[in-house]
Amino acid sequence: MYKFVNGSRFTRQSVLRQCCCGMSKNSDTEDPGKALVVKDLRSKLKESNSVTSDQMQWRTSWHQEQGEHYSFLRTFYKESNNRSLLQKIQSPIDFSPSGIKKWWGKKVDEYEIISQSYIPERHQILGNELAAAHFIVYRGGAVKFFNEDKWIKANEYKEYSLPRHYQTDKYLQAIDCSNMNLRYEGLVNIRGLKKVEWLSLNGCDNMDDWCLDTISNIFSHSLLYLDLRNCPKITYRGIGALYKMQNLKILYLDDFLKSTVYELTCLMLQEVNPDLDIKSDPVTFEIS
Known part of the structure; x- marks a missing residue:
């Protein structure tokens, strides 16, 4: 007073x-x-004049006082909300043809990432094998099951014949993802496969070293054939991750002599797996 x-x-x-x-x-x-x-x-x-910094913090924020409200609203809160909003406000809008094309390409990439996300209900209804088959065939790929001679692929109207419910005798033997827009986020849909022996990623532009490391973990016990041609983002680091595939017999690459590091990585891979045959000559494979 x-x-x-x-x-x-x-x-x-x-x-x-x-x-x-x-x-x-x-x-x-x-x-x-x-x-x-x-x-x-x-x-x-x-002593009355000497006040510490801790004593000056007499007021706490609302989310610290009411922890239950903070934990509930945390679902709708992101640290980057204000930052991203400020960036959009301050950045000028580019209405040039190149700017519009860049914006549209970004939106297409975002849509592809969301569309390839994991759907638990699909795997619960179909099982891991049939769920992966639907995921691959719907996006332009092809699959082959054990004890079946034909490949299953969608027609021009995206129509294909695959079971709509779980079947115990269906196991994928081969997967052809050639020229698919497969992304890292979509690899989670093939994690539960047990017996895949043949895999082609020829022409998958989005496959990189991280994707190849994930694939080597998924198929480390079963894969015999792997095609990595026309994958420009895969470097020697991704090739080095294939040492986990102890049963791999055939590996197709664009050119394993394109750099010294790349060549040494391939030689080390063959030293770890003496039965591996690395090829770079063109090969044609037709799906009937």
Whole structure:
């Protein structure tokens, strides 16, 4: 509280400071007991003036006071919301043909990533084998099951014949993803496959080293044939990840002599797996 004396405002600390000063002036003429009182008042005044930073944080934010509301609303909160909004507001809009083309390509990529996401209900109804077959065939690929001679592929109207419910005797033997727009996010749909022996990624532009490392983990126990031609994003790092495929027999590449590091990686891969045959000559494979 403030006190007004003769038009002046005095706080508790100012009054205490004046008392200490007045008593200190007469300390020489008074008894030693008053000197101890002055010393004690000075120490208390010093402690009242020294406030730490922790003591200054007397107010907490609303989400710390109400943790249950914070945890519920956290689902709709992202750290990048304000940043992305400010970037969109401050960045000029490019209406040039190249800018519109770039914007449209970005939207198409976002749609492809969302469309290739994992759908648990599909795998619960069809099982991992048939769910992966539907995922591949619908997007332009082809599949072949064990004990069946024909490949299953969609026609120009995206019509194909695959079971709509789970069957115990259906196991994929071969998958052809040639020229598919397959992405890293779509590989989760083929994680549960058990017996795939043949895989072609020829012409998959979005396949990179991360994708190849994931594929080597999925098919490390079963894959015998792998085609990686026309995959420009795959480097020697991705080729080195194939050491996990101990049963791999045939590996097709564009040119394993394109760089010294690439060639050494292929040689090391053959040293780890002596039965592996790495080829780079063109091969034609027709699906009937």
